[in-house]
Amino acid sequence: MKTFEEKWTAWLDGQLSGKELAEFESSLPDLAAAEAEKRDAQKLGAFLKEQLTTQAMSNEEFFSHQLHEWIARESAARHRSTSTWWTIPRLVWSGATALALFVITTVLLMSQHQPGEQSEYLTQILQSRVDPAANPNATISIFESKTDNKVTVLWTEGLQSLPADYAAK
Amino acid sequence: MQTETTPAQADVSELDLVRQCQAGQTDAFDQLVTRYRTRVFAMIYNMVHNEQDAWDLAQESFIKAWKSIGRFRGKSSFYTWIYRIVMNVTIDWLRKRQIKAGGAEFDDAIQLKEIDPASKTVPRADPLPHQRMEQHEIRARINHAISQLSPEHRAVILMKEIEEMQYHEIAQSLGCSIGTVMSRLFYARKKLQNSLRDVYENV
Numbered sequence: 001m002k003t004f005e006e007k008w009t010a011w012l013d014g015q016l017s018g019k020e021l022a023e024f025e026s027s028l029p030d031l032a033a034a035e036a037e038k039r040d041a042q043k044l045g046a047f048l049k050e051q052l053t054t055q056a057m058s059n060e061e062f063f064s065h066q067l068h069e070w071i072a073r074e075s076a077a078r079h080r081s082t083s084t085w086w087t088i089p090r091l092v093w094s095g096a097t098a099l100a101l102f103v104i105t106t107v108l109l110m111s112q113h114q115p116g117e118q119s120e121y122l123t124q125i126l127q128s129r130v131d132p133a134a135n136p137n138a139t140i141s142i143f144e145s146k147t148d149n150k151v152t153v154l155w156t157e158g159l160q161s162l163p164a165d166y167a168a169k
Numbered sequence: 170m171q172t173e174t175t176p177a178q179a180d181v182s183e184l185d186l187v188r189q190c191q192a193g194q195t196d197a198f199d200q201l202v203t204r205y206r207t208r209v210f211a212m213i214y215n216m217v218h219n220e221q222d223a224w225d226l227a228q229e230s231f232i233k234a235w236k237s238i239g240r241f242r243g244k245s246s247f248y249t250w251i252y253r254i255v256m257n258v259t260i261d262w263l264r265k266r267q268i269k270a271g272g273a274e275f276d277d278a279i280q281l282k283e284i285d286p287a288s289k290t291v292p293r294a295d296p297l298p299h300q301r302m303e304q305h306e307i308r309a310r311i312n313h314a315i316s317q318l319s320p321e322h323r324a325v326i327l328m329k330e331i332e333e334m335q336y337h338e339i340a341q342s343l344g345c346s347i348g349t350v351m352s353r354l355f356y357a358r359k360k361l362q363n364s365l366r367d368v369y370e371n372v
Contacts, residue, residue, distance in 0.1 A: 005355035006348050012358075013329075015336075040366070041358050045330045047369035048361075051311055052331050057210040063224065064202050067231050071195050 012038050135160045183247045190238045198238070202231055205248060208332070209255055215331065216259050216323050218312045226262055230255045245341050252328070252342040260320040307368060314364035322357040325350055 002010070007024050010016050016024055028034045057063065132138075137158035183204075189197030209230060214223035233254050241250055315323055324343060328334045336347045343350065 002348070003352065006351040009351040009355045009358075040362060043369055044358060044362055044365065047365070047372070048311070048326070048330045051307060052215050052327070053211070057207050057224075057227075058220070060203075060206060063206055063210075063228070064199060067202055067228060067235075068195065068199060070228075070232060071198065071235055075193075075195070 012041050184243055187238065187241055187243065187247055190235070191241070198235055201234075201247065201251075205251060206231075208248075209251065212252075212255060212327060212332065213259050215315065215327050216320065217263065218316060222262075226259055227255075230258045233258065246338075249334075249338050249341045252334075252338075253344065256324050256342055260324065263320040263323075307372065310365060310368050314361055317364065318357055318360060322353050322360070325353040326357040326361065329354055 007016070007020075011021070011024055025031055025034075135158060138160075139157045141155040141157075142153070183201070186197045186201050190201065206227065210223055210227045213226045213230075214220065217223055217226065230251070234251050237254070241247070315326075318326070321343065325339055328339045328342065334342070336350050339350045340347045
């Protein structure tokens with residue numbers, strides 16, 4: 001939805017046509033006055049065009065020469081700053097390469113590592129049975145170390161003899 | 170938009186020159202500067218009304234153009250692109266100068282009653298000058314009237330009336346919508362009509 005200002009400007013510059021033009025002109029309270037306003041604005045435009053286009057630039061070649069000199073100085077300075085071997089991009093690339101090598105090496109070593117034997121501290125109780133007749137006061141307690149879950153302590157007390165079918169590995 | 174070219178230069182397309190600039194060829198940039206320096210200078214001069222300031226701002230604009238030409242993708246014409254830089258540099262300069270001056274130099278306030286489309290447009294009742302105004306006096310009146318506009322309003326009226334740019338080109342140069350351009354044109358014209366009517370009616 002165009003504002004009045006936008007429609008007026010478009011109308012003044014001849015950018016309205018067809019239905020839009022008819023609608024806008026019919027919305028004006030005094031078309032004749034608006035037409036006069038339009039002519040006045042066009043007169044202003046022509047006047048500005050006539051008066052303001054004559055401003056010439058003096059020393060045009062010197063203008064270009066100054067620019068050329070500035071660009072040459074800037075290019076030379078940039079070349080000097082990029083001639084150092086350890087530039088920031090190179091540092092970044094070196095760091096990224098080192099990191100990539102580290103990751104590749106780690107992955108390779110891990111993939112070659114075979115899972116080892118079960119820890120000697122890990123004991124699986126296969127059978128644990130106390131004959132109440134033979135060992136009336138026997139107690140068996142199992143403790144797990146809080147600091148190392150791979151350590152299990154089997155604590156027996158009051159055994160008269162070890163069961164023959166006891167086995168642990 | 171007219172540019173300052175020799176026949177040999179005209180053979181090289183603007184986009185080719187831009188590509189050469191992007192490859193670091195300063196000679197190509199020299200050609201672009203030669204094509205646009207007069208227009209750019211005149212545009213800035215009409216906004217700041219001082220030759221030395223216009224010269225410095227034109228230099229700054231072209232330097233910025235050289236620095237950022239690598240980012241030019243050719244989505245708009247080169248002159249629209251460089252005008253955007255010119256407008257940014259010039260409007261920024263005008264704003265800073267306004268802040269330094271410590272006051273509102275621009276007066277965009279315009280009463281709605283002044284823009285009633287039904288109002289009669291007649292020359293002011295002020296007595297006509299007995300002699301035709303000298304050129305520099307006319308110029309001084311125009312400069313004064315333009316200096317009463319905000320930088321954005323100056324930009325749109327100059328790009329439309331002097332450079333004869335299309336709405337969308339002005340919008341691209343100023344980084345605003347076409348509707349904003351049309352609205353600014355409306356107010357800028359009204360303001361200048363009020364300020365300069367006695368001049369252009371009688372010259």
